[in-house]
Amino acid sequence: MTKLKLGPLEDDKPVKLTIELPAAVFRDLKSYAEILRRSGGATTPIEPAKLIAPMIERFMATDRAFAKARRGAGQVGGGLVERSG
Template sequence: MVDLKLGKLPDRTPVKLSITITPDLQAALQAYATVYAATYGVEEPVAELIPAMLSAFLESDRNFARSREAMLRGQK
């Protein structure tokens, strides 16, 4: 078997998630989408921005990353 630099790609099957949010959060998300469009010149629907926003939040939470890594090590 060849040892490739790129490992096997993870599962990328989309998962649909339905949530209920407050009107204040909806307004903030819409405002974010407006600022995003002004910044990048591309209008993106809020529903398209949310997954990237959540990923960025989770990636920036170092305590979460450490805890998650410890949990994964404990499962092996």
């Protein structure tokens, strides 16, 4: 089984954003969604757009320079949940 950086997606109330992605990035998101679906045993397709928020969250949670700068600025919380893994 493939060890992806993202696990099951949480259902949370979203904030709507509109973004533009390069076509290559969108194709990669579609591929990632399919691999995640197969590795998680899901039977329904995963929308590529549903991957963007968990990927950004994971990126920020593992960016040590961001965490250090955030602590230095005195910010607390902000909705980012740090996860080990």
